[in-house]
Amino acid sequence: MSFELTDADVVGRVAAGDALAEAEVCRRMAPRLRLYGLRHLRSAAAADDLVQQVLLATLEALRAGKLRDPEKLPHFVLGVARMTVIELRRGTKRREALLEAYGAILVPEAQAEPEVDRERLARCLQSLKERDRSVVTLTFYDDRTGGEVARFLGVSEANVRVLRHRAIRQLRGCMEGQVA
Numbered sequence: 001m002s003f004e005l006t007d008a009d010v011v012g013r014v015a016a017g018d019a020l021a022e023a024e025v026c027r028r029m030a031p032r033l034r035l036y037g038l039r040h041l042r043s044a045a046a047a048d049d050l051v052q053q054v055l056l057a058t059l060e061a062l063r064a065g066k067l068r069d070p071e072k073l074p075h076f077v078l079g080v081a082r083m084t085v086i087e088l089r090r091g092t093k094r095r096e097a098l099l100e101a102y103g104a105i106l107v108p109e110a111q112a113e114p115e116v117d118r119e120r121l122a123r124c125l126q127s128l129k130e131r132d133r134s135v136v137t138l139t140f141y142d143d144r145t146g147g148e149v150a151r152f153l154g155v156s157e158a159n160v161r162v163l164r165h166r167a168i169r170q171l172r173g174c175m176e177g178q179v180a
Helices: 007-015 019-041 044-063 070-106 118-127 130-141 146-153 157-175
Strands: none
Touching: 007 019, 007 044, 007 070, 019 044, 019 070, 044 070, 118 130, 118 157, 130 146, 130 157, 146 157
């Protein structure tokens, strides 16, 4: 995609189904959107989420031909960003109000997390077969996905799910004092 194209040219190509034009819109608008998100949301992760949401909404609108004046693409994108931020703030305020009103009912303070016997857990982990222990450790300690664990161990993702399920069942039985 040539950078000499005007916004109107790019908008026209997106409406015609040109994937390269869509990529050009994203290339042009993403940095502006990220700055807007950083300024108004004050979080890099929230800004990145905003960029994705706004670009998706923008591309859908452009594909449907909803932009009346193609030369005003940056203004349109900024408007979508502004409305998205307003909606995010409304949702946050709504959740906070609901949590304040009903939080005590939903999460009673008396409910504390049960104390874990770490020594027993370590013994139970050691009692697992090496492969099962590897699946549990990679999944919960290293926070790896099933696909990553599967590639690491050289097994299928379905096999990882079965191994993890069985290992957790065995750990639960061991922690409850049952023989697995």
